[in-house]
Amino acid sequence: MTDTASVWGRDDVSSGKGASDENFPVGSLLLSKALRPHVHAYYDYARVIDDIADCETLSADEKIARLDAMEDVLLGKRDPIPRADAMSAAKLRASFLKTGVPFETATDLLIAFRDDSRGTPCTSWDDLLHYCRYSANPVGRFLLHLHGEVPHTFAAADALCTSLQILNHLQDCQGDLQRLHRCYMPTDLMAQAGATQDDLLAGRATPNLRRVFNTLLDGVDALNREASALPGLVRDRRFRMECAAIVSLAHRLTQRLRREDPLAGRVALKRTDIMYAAGAALRAWS
Structure with missing residues (x-):
């Protein structure tokens, strides 16, 4: 059996991230x-x-x-x-x-x-969806189970969580490659567009890389449309408001990534986006 101390090793692996670094609310009010x-x-x-x-x-x-x-x-x-x-x-x-x-x-x-x-590579859209199935979708299912929601809510929640994960990958595509030597941009889409990983290290997106981003955002748009059904499926009123707000934020961030370049600076939600999300939450109260 492996020695316990050698398994756990040092206690210095924190990235320094916290709830305030997330795009979307964690355990909100x-x-x-x-x-x-x-x-x-x-x-x-x-x-x-x-x-x-x-x-x-x-x-x-x-x-x-x-x-x-x-x-x-x-x-x-x-x-x-x-x-x-x-x-x-x-x-x-x-x-x-x-x-x-x-x-x-x-x-x-x-x-x-x-x-x-x-360092498992992401070679296709299907690979990306598979990764999101395990990296993101369990979060939504945890919240649904915790609130006693029923299984017919799972598909819309999975779509929302996958959307959020891909949006995060787009926001962090340069940093992921620089710091972690990790790329979530599918290699087949990169090759089809004539883009390379070196393009991710530039100060702005090349036209070829922009095509990759837009193709991924087309997929996110489809996921967001499926996710839009989630608030109407959730029975718990407070959680329904939370879902409506997050769906709104996913749509808003998708629009920002269409217009802005994640290589030129972090594409982040603005106060106006939060206001739109608050309106969506209020509308979900009834």
């Missing part, structure tokens, strides 16, 4: 006060495993060993040691046992982060 601690437990766990996969000082094998250890703690196969990353898995385990939310909503995330750790 729209959610029930009683459920917010469970949402934060899930977010803390997700942040830790994301940081492990993104750590620039761990080898691929070290990352996967650490992710495996997190899964063992989550599933009760390993006792946690008293440090933040292990305890986040233990805290989420306690949340799942209390709420009945399926453990798969957390273990599925590990599939994507193991792929990131290995």
